[in-house]
Amino acid sequence: MHDPEAQKSKAETLLLEENIGKIIARLHDCRKENELLRSEIVSLQNILRSCKLPGSENSAAGDLDNGSAGGFSYAEKLQVRQKLVQILQRIEMELRSGQTL
Structure with a gap:
């Protein structure tokens, strides 16, 4: 007859291996999502960097009076830039909180 303790140990080992497999799959998915x-x-940062505000070094003098060519x-423009900064900050906080898990 089989030892009940050995069967229990084998069942626990199989359960542990199964859980480890699930965790590894979840980690892989999280890494993809993180990437x-x-x-x-990066895309949002590039958009933010390319957003030229009137009065900055790269702006023409006429931009101050009647807005940019757009x-x-x-x-x-200031409102859009502020919203982008807030979005980037929220995403960064989410990424940091996810890294501590």
């Missing part, structure tokens, strides 16, 4: 989020952050006023 996508990092890519989105038709956005200074206040609108």
